[in-house]
Amino acid sequence: MSEPDSISTVHRIAEAVTEAVRDGRLAPGQRLTEADFASRHGVSRSSVREAFRRLTADGLLAFEPNRGVTVRILSRREIDNLFAVRGALEALAVRLSLPALKAAPERLLALLAEMDRAVADNDMPAFSTANAAFHALFAEVADNPLLSETLTRLSNSIYWLQFRMLVDRRQVFDSHAEHRRIVEAILAGDAAAAEEAMRTHVDGSRKLVQQLPDSHFAG
Amino acid sequence: MSEPDSISTVHRIAEAVTEAVRDGRLAPGQRLTEADFASRHGVSRSSVREAFRRLTADGLLAFEPNRGVTVRILSRREIDNLFAVRGALEALAVRLSLPALKAAPERLLALLAEMDRAVADNDMPAFSTANAAFHALFAEVADNPLLSETLTRLSNSIYWLQFRMLVDRRQVFDSHAEHRRIVEAILAGDAAAAEEAMRTHVDGSRKLVQQLPDSHFAG
DNA sequence: TCTGACAGGATTGTCGGACAATCATGGAGA
DNA sequence: TCTCCATGATTGTCCGACAATCCTGTCAGA
Numbered sequence: 001m002s003e004p005d006s007i008s009t010v011h012r013i014a015e016a017v018t019e020a021v022r023d024g025r026l027a028p029g030q031r032l033t034e035a036d037f038a039s040r041h042g043v044s045r046s047s048v049r050e051a052f053r054r055l056t057a058d059g060l061l062a063f064e065p066n067r068g069v070t071v072r073i074l075s076r077r078e079i080d081n082l083f084a085v086r087g088a089l090e091a092l093a094v095r096l097s098l099p100a101l102k103a104a105p106e107r108l109l110a111l112l113a114e115m116d117r118a119v120a121d122n123d124m125p126a127f128s129t130a131n132a133a134f135h136a137l138f139a140e141v142a143d144n145p146l147l148s149e150t151l152t153r154l155s156n157s158i159y160w161l162q163f164r165m166l167v168d169r170r171q172v173f174d175s176h177a178e179h180r181r182i183v184e185a186i187l188a189g190d191a192a193a194a195e196e197a198m199r200t201h202v203d204g205s206r207k208l209v210q211q212l213p214d215s216h217f218a219g
Numbered sequence: 220m221s222e223p224d225s226i227s228t229v230h231r232i233a234e235a236v237t238e239a240v241r242d243g244r245l246a247p248g249q250r251l252t253e254a255d256f257a258s259r260h261g262v263s264r265s266s267v268r269e270a271f272r273r274l275t276a277d278g279l280l281a282f283e284p285n286r287g288v289t290v291r292i293l294s295r296r297e298i299d300n301l302f303a304v305r306g307a308l309e310a311l312a313v314r315l316s317l318p319a320l321k322a323a324p325e326r327l328l329a330l331l332a333e334m335d336r337a338v339a340d341n342d343m344p345a346f347s348t349a350n351a352a353f354h355a356l357f358a359e360v361a362d363n364p365l366l367s368e369t370l371t372r373l374s375n376s377i378y379w380l381q382f383r384m385l386v387d388r389r390q391v392f393d394s395h396a397e398h399r400r401i402v403e404a405i406l407a408g409d410a411a412a413a414e415e416a417m418r419t420h421v422d423g424s425r426k427l428v429q430q431l432p433d434s435h436f437a438g
Numbered sequence: 439t440c441t442g443a444c445a446g447g448a449t450t451g452t453c454g455g456a457c458a459a460t461c462a463t464g465g466a467g468a
Numbered sequence: 469t470c471t472c473c474a475t476g477a478t479t480g481t482c483c484g485a486c487a488a489t490c491c492t493g494t495c496a497g498a
Contacts, residue, residue, distance in 0.1 A: 008284070009452065033478065044453045046265070049479090050272075057276040065227075066460050066479055081363040084311065092307040144300040150369065228481065252449065263482045268450090285450055285489050 009043050013051035016041065018060060021071055021159055028073035028160040029218060032061070059156035072157055075219030076210060079158070083206035086154050089147060090135065090202055091195040094182065096142035098194055101186050107137060112183050119173050127173065128162065134179060138198075161209055161216065171211070175204050228262055232270035235260065237279060240290055240378055247292035247379040248437060251280070278375035291376055294438030295429060298377070302425035305373050308366060309354065309421055310414040313401065315361035317413055320405050326356060331402050338392050346392065347381065353398060357417075380428055380435065390430070394423050 017037075020026040032052065038045045052069045055061040061069040074082065101108050111134045118127035132155075139148040155162075178201040185194035236256075239245040251271065257264045271288045274280040280288040293301065320327050330353045337346035351374075358367040397420035404413035 035478075045479095046454090047452060050451090053269075053272050053276075057272075067462095068479065078365065081365045084315065084363060085308065085366050085369060088307045088311040089304065092303065096303065144303060146297065146300045147304050150304060254449075264450095265483090266481060269480090286491095287450065 009047045010050045010054065013037070013041060013043060013048055014054055017051065017055055021060060022163065024163060026071050028071050028216075031068060031070045033068060059153040060159055071160065073160065073216075073218040074157065076217050077219070079209055079217070080206065082154055082157060083202060083209075086151065087199050087202040087206075089151055089154075090138065091198050093138035093142045093144075093147055093151070094186070094194045094198045095191050096144060096147075097138045097140075098186055098189070098191050100141050100143075101138075102189050105183075105187060108134075108183060108186065111137065112179060115176055115179060119176050122173075124172070127176075131179075158209075161212070171208055175201065175208065178204060228266045229269045229273065232256070232260060232262060232267055233273050236270065236274055237378075240279060245290050247290045247435070250287060250289045252287060278372040279378055290379065292379065292435075292437040293376065295436050296438070298428055298436070299425065301373055301376060302421060302428075305370065306418050306421040306425075308370055308373075309357065310417050312357035312361045312363075312366055312370070313405070313413045313417045314410050315363060315366075316357045316359075317405055317408070317410050319360050319362075320357075321408050324402075324406060327353075327402060327405065330356065331398060334395055334398060338395050341392075343391070346395075350398075377428075380431070390427050394420065394427065397423060 017026070017032070021028075026032070034045050034048045034052070037048045041048070052061060052063070056063040056069060060072055062072040063069050111130050114130040115127055115134065118124070118130060135151075136148070139151050142148075178197065182194055182197040182201060185197050236245070236251070240247075245251070253264045253267045253271070256267045260267070271280060271282070275282040275288060279291055281291040282288050330349050333349040334346055334353065337343070337349060354370075355367070358370050361367075397416065401413055401416040401420060404410075404416050
């Protein structure tokens with residue numbers, strides 16, 4: 001997703017919005033007005049519109065006709081829907097990537113070790129980063145750009161949640177045990193078990209997310 | 220996808236492009252220039268740009284920075300990737316929709332009958348329509364808009380293929396046997412079998428598509 | 439002849455401004 | 469209190485312009 005695009009104006013704006021969402025300056029559900037953004041960043045409204053469109057396609061913003069865009073926020077229901085799709089796709093990624101990962105498990109094991117360390121050190125940012133890399137690895141090794149792209153879009157749609165999840169570390173760290181199960185199944189060459197472990201893991205994440213208070217959801 | 224959007228200018232343009240692709244007036248891989256389209260349809264370039272963006276997000280067009288858009292065309296490799304994702308998602312749709320479909324199989328059976336009739340009458344357009352409805356039904360009954368949306372995007376990406384497939388009817392009709400297998404598994408309440416039947420069916424479609432000559436692919 | 443640099447044309451990227459279309463809000467009147 | 473409408477805010481669309489970039493054909497030099 002999000003083409004390199006040199007250093008175009010639109011790209012700059014899109015980056016700015018993404019960052020603002022990432023570190024909470026833009027709250028989920030918040031409405032973004034074009035003119036506002038244009039003047040604040042010293043660019044034309046056209047460029048802002050364009051950036052908004054691109055971010056909408058990427059899943060970060062939500063677009064409503066004649067109403068403009070808002071920072072995307074999902075209802076509990078939509079979260080369930082998203083995790084269902086994600087589970088199916090991550091399971092697919094695991095299956096497709098298994099042979100290659102079994103043959104050359106270095107990166108996989110490195111990420112697992114990195115997460116081990118992060119858990120031991122109670123280092124949430126490091127864990128979060130490694131976790132994202134862990135999940136992205138499967139799609140990447142599966143060598144299916146469309147799959148990677150689709151999963152990225154899904155991640156973008158719940159961008160704000162990753163941020164909100166940082167508050168309660170314990171449960172997030174708990175999910176790490178499932179990572180190990182996935183890796184073991186892969187090393188054993190057991191595709192069905194690996195897929196199932198991934199499905200379970202994704203559903204675990206879903207449950208974790210659903211435990212957040214209502215204020216983090218739309219609807 | 221493609222919001223109703225009243226009858227806005229952008230929507231009109233987008234429809235026009237979609238239709239043109241559907242009936243072959245715009246060839247896959249063909250480049251579309253904004254000014255051209257703007258003057259031909261008597262609208263501003265801004266609106267054309269916007270329509271192109273939307274269609275790009277929908278998967279019908281491909282966008283390259285500083286080069287504009289082209290009618291999307293995939294390589295054989297990309298086709299395989301797409302069908303892999305599609306298989307996983309259609310299997311998910313089958314699993315999720317199974318209980319509801321088993322309880323109320325009317326529409327499912329009606330579509331199956333419609334396809335039976337189309338095959339008997341050698342009526343390709345009718346078969347094609349019913350087939351699309353058949354596949355869409357699962358996602359719809361699964362009651363997961365995100366899933367429906369994602370599958371629609373995938374379909375749009377290979378829009379031109381549906382058109383090209385009309386040439387050789389026999390093999391397409393052959394795939395109908397697999398439809399029946401899916402339905403039977405659903406009526407029997409056998410989720411695993413239904414999923415597997417759907418996976419097989421989707422992969423069958425993939426093979427069929429791959430039998431087309433090189434001229435229909437990018438790369 | 440072949441290769442590479444360059445010029446020119448074509449097309450996209452961005453800008454600014456303008457106005458119509460639509461939505462949201464709050465107040466007037468029933 | 470509720471409904472309807474005026475009003476302001478914002479998006480949708482148009483126009484025209486120019487810079488940035490890409491593509492192509494040409495020409496000089498090896």
